[in-house]
Amino acid sequence: MAAAHRHAPLALSAREGGDLHSSPQRQAFEICRGVIAGPLPTAAEIPEHGTLLTARWPHREMHEVIPALPVHTIGAYYGVPSPRVWHCGHLRLAGVGRPGTVAVVPADWGGYWDIDQGSSLSYVMLSDARLQAFAAPLSRGRRVELLPRVGEPDAIGAHILRALGRLAGRPDRAKRLLVEQALDLLCTHLMRVHSSLGQPAARSPARGLPAWQLRRVTGYMAERLGEDVGLDELAELISLSRSHFCTAFRHATGVTPHAWLTRLRLERAQEMLRDPRMRIIDVGLAVGYQTPSAFTAAFRRFTGTSPSAYRRQI
Template sequence: MGAETGILGSAPDALARILDQAPPVVEDALRGQTRLTGPWGHGALHDHLPAMEGHVIITYYGEPQDIVWRRGAERLAGATRSGTITIIPEGHEGRWDIAGPIGVSHVFLSRERLRDCADQLAGGRPVELLSRVGFEDPAAARIMELLGRDAAVADISARLFVEQATDLLVTQLIRGHSSFAALQQQARRGLADWQVRKVTAYMRDHLDEPIGLDALADLIGLSRFHFCTAFRQATGSTPHNWLVGLRIEQARRLLADRELPITEVALAVGYETPSSFAASFRKLVGVTPSGFRQRI
């Protein structure tokens, strides 16, 4: 995801041109010309957003909506759920499709503010934010909720709180959503524990459906190739074998209900035919599903 060449426009102005209303940016800028909005809302969006000056961080309120970003062959997708964030790094452009209406709040983060924090964490090395779309980060989302609450409060204590909370947000972005974070993760090898938990939870919630590698990789913002490598480093298992293990684990529980036909158990854990289910079950458990049921 590269940057546009030429002069970039301000992010609030660019958003105002494609939304049904302008972002209600708080008049007073923070240190480094970073700007905030309180919680607000806009309707559906189906338009191209040009490259912008500064970084845009968004969190969401209210009813979830599907959200998709596309540029050429690149595509990121998510949902505007509470506890998630979207990051549009400076210079990134593309088409946005949001079902809408949605509740949002924004942080328009200047490159200066990002650099000041990055210098402390990365020892002067350049840090680039990663694109995120409806990405789960409850910590960053909660900080943004607090910022939105106090964004327009004029007293000195609120201003101090907002400045310090903004530094905390930027630190979280660098730690979890930047090139610096990617280097740190590579040094640790594999996925973080929360990433394994997120992938596992998704698998458990969709055991009765086909689950592709692309969908799993998108959950944690990795390419398919890097996801497979990192998952195996973290768990000692391929994503496929991990999924099979979860399916057979659930099948063992379902088989305890003798009123439930084995064919329905197979369908409930994602197998289209009893024969493929029996083969997988026997490989892991050592007996067929019917043999297992007889033993319990």
């Protein structure tokens, strides 16, 4: 936002001239070509701030690997609800992209995506150098990791991202200061809600789990949905005490380990109910519910309907 940058170019159309491989942000934009259903969207770049914004673009349905991108990619959803599952190593994240939710794909995180319903998103592609420089005064020199999100409810973050998407779609040098201030606001929000930094140390000394620990624990859960998985067992995986693990997990994900495991179980149950050959009682047993009544009650709380009614709607 210094005066020296005030006249730097704001907008770059992805179909105009220039080397698309000259910055990590443009490389990421180029990699994403294959997921776009339609013409490339307008992209606005602020090179010296390591940031590229995109206007809203339609994503197609897909079931394939998206390679790791060299930048953090943060997106807001538009349009109809779009269930999606992201497999990254042993980590499985699932959610429903809809207005008011966001996606966060940290730099160097690739994986296999299952998206049955195409939808529209707009993105901010943020270099790690930009993120760490912004976070430095808050983190006291500690490295900050963004946490992966898929269809994560976040009305504030979605509102900021959609505003930046509109600015990218109508490039105007006069809006440069507004864009930079909105990006700073987004970074502040990411630090507070979607990063290992969690809340400022003055308010809470607890820290979230590092990304590798989160992947290990959630992957372990996903592989044992039909088993009893205890807190001591999960904490031992990453050599933490039970109380420290519970606090750190909640800071990293925003939910308790029990809530995370329950969501994994019921999302898997939804997938299994799509197979008409499977009895509902067997689906419940496969995801850890020993009685039909317990499975039905949990499923209804999660989806708003019973397993049998859900199957009829498919």
